[in-house]
Amino acid sequence: MPPAASAHYRIERKTPASYAAAGAACVLVAVLAAIPGFAGRNVVEELIFVYYMLALAQCWNLLAGYAGLVSIGQQAFVGLGGYLLFALTIIAGLDPLVAILLCGLIAAAFALPTALVVFRLRGAYFAIGTWVVAEVYRLGFAQFKRLGGGTGTSLGPEITNQVFGIEWIKSLFDVRTPAARDIISYWVALALAAATLVLVYLILRSRRGLALGAIRDSEDAAESVGVDYFRVKLGIYVITAVATGMIGALIYLQNARISPDAAFSVLNWTAYVIFIVVIGGIGTIEGPIVGTLVFYLMQRYLASFGAWYLIVLGALAIAVMLFAPKGLWGYAAGRYGLALFPIRRRLLVKNQD
Amino acid sequence: MSLLEIHGLRKCFGSVVAADDIAFIVAAGEALGIIGPNGAGKTTLFNLIAGGLFPDAGTIRLDGHDITAARPHQRCRAGIARSYQIPRPFENFTVFENLLVAAVHGGRKSEADAAQLCGEILNRCRLLPRANALAGSLTLLERKRLEMARALATAPRLLLLDEIAGGLTESECAELVGTIKELRATGVTIVWIEHIVHALVAVVDRLIVLNFGRKIADGNPQAVMSSADVQQIYIGIEA
Numbered sequence: 001m002p003p004a005a006s007a008h009y010r011i012e013r014k015t016p017a018s019y020a021a022a023g024a025a026c027v028l029v030a031v032l033a034a035i036p037g038f039a040g041r042n043v044v045e046e047l048i049f050v051y052y053m054l055a056l057a058q059c060w061n062l063l064a065g066y067a068g069l070v071s072i073g074q075q076a077f078v079g080l081g082g083y084l085l086f087a088l089t090i091i092a093g094l095d096p097l098v099a100i101l102l103c104g105l106i107a108a109a110f111a112l113p114t115a116l117v118v119f120r121l122r123g124a125y126f127a128i129g130t131w132v133v134a135e136v137y138r139l140g141f142a143q144f145k146r147l148g149g150g151t152g153t154s155l156g157p158e159i160t161n162q163v164f165g166i167e168w169i170k171s172l173f174d175v176r177t178p179a180a181r182d183i184i185s186y187w188v189a190l191a192l193a194a195a196t197l198v199l200v201y202l203i204l205r206s207r208r209g210l211a212l213g214a215i216r217d218s219e220d221a222a223e224s225v226g227v228d229y230f231r232v233k234l235g236i237y238v239i240t241a242v243a244t245g246m247i248g249a250l251i252y253l254q255n256a257r258i259s260p261d262a263a264f265s266v267l268n269w270t271a272y273v274i275f276i277v278v279i280g281g282i283g284t285i286e287g288p289i290v291g292t293l294v295f296y297l298m299q300r301y302l303a304s305f306g307a308w309y310l311i312v313l314g315a316l317a318i319a320v321m322l323f324a325p326k327g328l329w330g331y332a333a334g335r336y337g338l339a340l341f342p343i344r345r346r347l348l349v350k351n352q353d
Numbered sequence: 354m355s356l357l358e359i360h361g362l363r364k365c366f367g368s369v370v371a372a373d374d375i376a377f378i379v380a381a382g383e384a385l386g387i388i389g390p391n392g393a394g395k396t397t398l399f400n401l402i403a404g405g406l407f408p409d410a411g412t413i414r415l416d417g418h419d420i421t422a423a424r425p426h427q428r429c430r431a432g433i434a435r436s437y438q439i440p441r442p443f444e445n446f447t448v449f450e451n452l453l454v455a456a457v458h459g460g461r462k463s464e465a466d467a468a469q470l471c472g473e474i475l476n477r478c479r480l481l482p483r484a485n486a487l488a489g490s491l492t493l494l495e496r497k498r499l500e501m502a503r504a505l506a507t508a509p510r511l512l513l514l515d516e517i518a519g520g521l522t523e524s525e526c527a528e529l530v531g532t533i534k535e536l537r538a539t540g541v542t543i544v545w546i547e548h549i550v551h552a553l554v555a556v557v558d559r560l561i562v563l564n565f566g567r568k569i570a571d572g573n574p575q576a577v578m579s580s581a582d583v584q585q586i587y588i589g590i591e592a
């Protein structure tokens with residue numbers, strides 16, 4: 001029987017499984033946050049790497065997988081964040097943690113004019129354009145003599161050892177200064193990874209996320225129903241630049257040494273990240289998590305094989321693209337109907353009596 | 354009171370003139386039909402009105418405001434909604450989500466308000482049982498209905514329907530005509546392109562005929578269909 005004209009309609013989004021997943025995620029983050037209390041320094045350092053690669057992968061996935069902006073120039077914002085961190089701490093004398101936050105804001109200020117240039121390009125030209133822009137950034141930062149010019153520079157212990165809260169950590173965990181620095185970086189990395197993931201999820205659930213889904217299927221049709229796709233895409237580009245810039249700042253606080261070639265490396269900050277997203281599953285939130293774990297394991301056990309490592313990495317990427325084009329997560333999710341981060345909206349009808 | 358005013362509209366694709374000095378006015382609340390042979394420029398006219406194409410010359414006014422240079426999403430928010438001749442659903446969305454994005458972005462509504470509106474439209478367009486099905490899984494009739502429902506979700510004042518009955522069976526077509534008649538009664542202004550003239554004439558109060566990008570007739574449906582120019586084009590096509 002069709003519903004009466006006076007029927008009430010509302011949206012339902014959560015499923016029992018999603019409540020369970022949210023609860024489990026909170027527990028997981030709490031457990032991860034406690035790891036420095038009982039794990040060794042090398043575990044902490046490896047997890048920092050896992051967290052920032054995960055955060056970078058979430059950003060690139062939002063940009064390419066959801067907004068269709070296939071950038072191969074995100075190293076521009078990693079390097080920008082890194083260099084800004086050095087400038088803000090060495091030259092302006094700020095606390096590194098404050099500097100990381102500022103790096104995000106300044107990255108936004110750089111992203112806007114950059115977008116106005118690269119948004120004029122489409123498809124493959126956009127991808128190449130972003131890369132060219134990253135090269136311009138690299139050449140630009142190589143000119144700053146105070147930041148070491150083309151050879152780069154280091155963060156002195158007077159900066160890295162003065163991070164906010166380090167004395168407190170030293171007494172809490174009863175560790176020396178270098179280990180305490182790692183613990184702070186660890187927490188910041190964990191917070192950035194978790195925040196990026198939550199950010200992506202919230203964006204996808206928002207009205208902007210709805211627009212992204214429509215644009216992905218048909219740009220013309222999306223515009224015809226009122227979606228301002230230029231603005232939506234610009235917003236996503238700037239938001240990912242902010243997150244990527246903060247992650248870059250953290251990476252180079254942890255490294256304590258920066259050079260233009262490393263900071264703006266397309267291999268480290270874009271190619272590996274694309275590998276992670278493609279292997280795990282582009283256009284899903286879960287995919288980059290799976291991809292990061294695969295990448296970490298390969299890096300850990302194969303990196304010593306040198307060139308073979310890269311060959312295996314490339315072969316695996318090609319195999320996944322051929323046999324599971326939606327990535328490992330996409331393949332599993334399709335088979336078993338999994339979704340840890342539901343963004344679907346269901347319409348519920350309630351007939352009035 | 355005129356809702357849409359078109360003056361001297363012209364659009365060329367290379368040597369093809371798809372719109373040649375077209376002018377007409379649509380009054381608020383009117384239902385206007387547009388017919389013409391294949392390639393006459395009907396869809397091109399809709400693209401020009403909805404903003405998917407920009408004209409080489411001429412002006413388009415909505416409510417007296419010049420919208421000739423406005424982007425498609427701006428025209429949608431100003432009250433123009435369209436359906437596509439070849440349905441373009443958001444295939445990875447459910448039917449309901451297709452409408453929701455239109456109501457939230459085109460209609461500037463909150464999601465809660467939008468849900469109520471979308472539910473009512475789905476009910477009226479007989480799509481409610483399919484609300485939570487993926488749009489990619491719909492039949493042709495359902496896709497046509499979805500085109501119309503999604504356009505309606507933007508709460509338009511001017512609804513452009515491009516061959517919404519094309520490819521449907523006789524009974525499906527009759528059902529769709531019923532739905533469009535109901536819509537008309539709600540006060541929305543309709544411009545409807547259709548090859549199936551008897552379906553069109555059952556709803557519209559005025560008919561425009563296009564041929565080779567030119568408007569060759571405009572007026573009362575019976576008078577237009579019996580005029581010599583139109584008879585010549587339509588000879589043997591429709592009784």
Ligand SMILES: Nc1ncnc2c1ncn2[C@@H]1O[C@H](COP(=O)(O)OP(=O)(O)OP(=O)(O)O)[C@@H](O)[C@H]1O
Pocket residue numbers: 366369370371389390391392393394395396397398438
């Ligand atoms: N984007 C385009 N690029 C080039 N030529 C086009 C384009 N769009 C339409 N045309 C040409 O313009 C003319 C009018 O096409 P249009 O699609 O408006 O016709 P129509 O009246 O809608 O036809 P139909 O009844 O087949 O839908 C045709 O000759 C078509 O080939």
Ligand SMILES: [Mg+2]
Pocket residue numbers: 395396397438
């Ligand atoms: Mg057409």
